[in-house]
Amino acid sequence: MQATILHADLDSFYASVEQRDRPELRGRAMAVGGGVILAASYEARSRGVRTAMPIRAARERCPGLITVDPRMEAYSEASRRVFEIFGDTTPLVEPISIDEAFLDVGGLGRLVGSPELIASRLRERVAVDVGLAISVGVARTKFLAKVASRVCKPDGLLVVEPDGELEFLHPLPVERLWGVGPVTADKLAEKGITTVGEVAASGEGPLVAILGRGSGRHIHALAHNRDPRPVVSGKRRASIGSQRALGRRSRTFPDLEAILLELVDRVSRRLRNGHRVGRTVTLRFRFGDFTRDTRSRTLGEATGSTAAFLDASHGLLVARRDEIARRRLTLLGLTIANLSPADAVQQSLPFDHRSSAELDRALDAVRDRYGSSSIGRATLLGREGGLRVPLLPDPVGRGT
DNA sequence: TCTGGGGTCCTAGGACCC
DNA sequence: TCTGGGGTCCTAGGACCC
Numbered sequence: 001m002q003a004t005i006l007h008a009d010l011d012s013f014y015a016s017v018e019q020r021d022r023p024e025l026r027g028r029a030m031a032v033g034g035g036v037i038l039a040a041s042y043e044a045r046s047r048g049v050r051t052a053m054p055i056r057a058a059r060e061r062c063p064g065l066i067t068v069d070p071r072m073e074a075y076s077e078a079s080r081r082v083f084e085i086f087g088d089t090t091p092l093v094e095p096i097s098i099d100e101a102f103l104d105v106g107g108l109g110r111l112v113g114s115p116e117l118i119a120s121r122l123r124e125r126v127a128v129d130v131g132l133a134i135s136v137g138v139a140r141t142k143f144l145a146k147v148a149s150r151v152c153k154p155d156g157l158l159v160v161e162p163d164g165e166l167e168f169l170h171p172l173p174v175e176r177l178w179g180v181g182p183v184t185a186d187k188l189a190e191k192g193i194t195t196v197g198e199v200a201a202s203g204e205g206p207l208v209a210i211l212g213r214g215s216g217r218h219i220h221a222l223a224h225n226r227d228p229r230p231v232v233s234g235k236r237r238a239s240i241g242s243q244r245a246l247g248r249r250s251r252t253f254p255d256l257e258a259i260l261l262e263l264v265d266r267v268s269r270r271l272r273n274g275h276r277v278g279r280t281v282t283l284r285f286r287f288g289d290f291t292r293d294t295r296s297r298t299l300g301e302a303t304g305s306t307a308a309f310l311d312a313s314h315g316l317l318v319a320r321r322d323e324i325a326r327r328r329l330t331l332l333g334l335t336i337a338n339l340s341p342a343d344a345v346q347q348s349l350p351f352d353h354r355s356s357a358e359l360d361r362a363l364d365a366v367r368d369r370y371g372s373s374s375i376g377r378a379t380l381l382g383r384e385g386g387l388r389v390p391l392l393p394d395p396v397g398r399g400t
Numbered sequence: 401t402c403t404g405g406g407g408t409c410c411t412a413g414g415a416c417c418c
Numbered sequence: 419t420c421t422g423g424g425g426t427c428c429t430a431g432g433a434c435c436c
Binding site for chain 3: 408412414415
């Protein structure tokens with residue numbers, strides 16, 4: 001099998017857009033950020049500046065660091081143009097974030113050229129048309145393509161041929177495995193495992209014993225470059241949220257209620273703009289000692305209504321009123337999950353769920369009316385009796 | 401490293417149902 | 419009356435990624 005999966009990743013994205021638009025920033029140690037570093041130029045990185053670092057700490061390491069405020073509209077616009085080029089390259093594009101995506105070029109055939117040639121043309125088009133550097137990794141699996149793009153940064157192209165996979169992979173540190181962060185890396189280091197090769201040499205059993213079943217199997221498979229996940233286009237996001245850091249000063253409860261209203265308004269607006277509705281409301285809290293927790297509530301029906309989300313989230317906030325006053329809240333966040341298309345028809349079909357014949361008849365009636373692909377996951381309504389069937393008139397997602 | 405804002409996936413216990 | 423086994427949903431928390 002040939003290496004046909006591309007992982008394309010814009011280099012130091014926000015910082016590169018700023019350097020593109022403001023020539024005086026080119027070649028300089030600069031970063032984009034408000035409060036913390038969101039992206040740093042390679043010149044700044046080489047002097048120790050990292051993403052998520054507080055700006056003050058970044059200045060200590062890199063005196064003279066130039067920082068600019070983020071311009072999200074400019075980044076969205078640049079991203080949109082790059083994704084247009086992705087779409088011109090192949091229909092199989094799976095976005096991962098604003099600045100990276102997987103592309104499967106396996107179905108394009110010989111006429112278009114080898115994956116390496118396709119990747120090379122893609123890089124050139126992004127450079128010429130959008131003015132940005134993009135690194136591309138090419139491999140047989142998504143995981144390896146992603147590792148490759150990272151290894152070849154900045155402004156690189158790396159093809160990992162099928163017969164060279166493990167030689168490439170095994171010397172790398174365990175942190176390169178997708179899903180291995182600081183906590184997992186520490187646990188593995190305690191057992192003397194620090195490279196991907198050592199993970200591969202260890203059996204699945206010991207890894208499961210150290211990390212639990214899910215993670216253990218996952219990283220064992222990746223270390224052998226077993227990653228069957230296909231590139232999937234048309235994915236839609238599973239949740240949508242917003243949060244606000246509250247700074248040091250303590251807030252009155254009415255202050256918090258006002259902030260909550262802003263969050264609810266922003267999130268439900270975005271939800272409606274995306275033609276989605278949601279059922280689960282989660283409030284996220286962070287306290288003065290940096291502990292974090294969440295409280296959530298699932299509504300009976302999916303909705304896009306600001307009032308419904310406000311009602312549910314306000315209830316969750318009020319329930320912790322005294323505790324919030326005691327512990328000083330430093331962040332409030334709101335997430336809406338359990339999303340479905342806004343035009344999904346939520347139907348409650350009356351039916352006695354002891355009778356499967358009756359269930360079949362009810363579902364057949366729905367299929368006759370809306371088509372056989374129209375039925376989402378049906379939910380039994382236990383106590384009330386009946387069945388809730390989300391009908392999806394457009395089951396194929398249209399991006400986010 | 402005294403800490404932003406946007407997400408994903410996994411696990412585990414309890415409620416509830418057959 | 420007690421018990422087993424299988425399954426889904428909800429809630430909360432943790433780790434990770436960009």
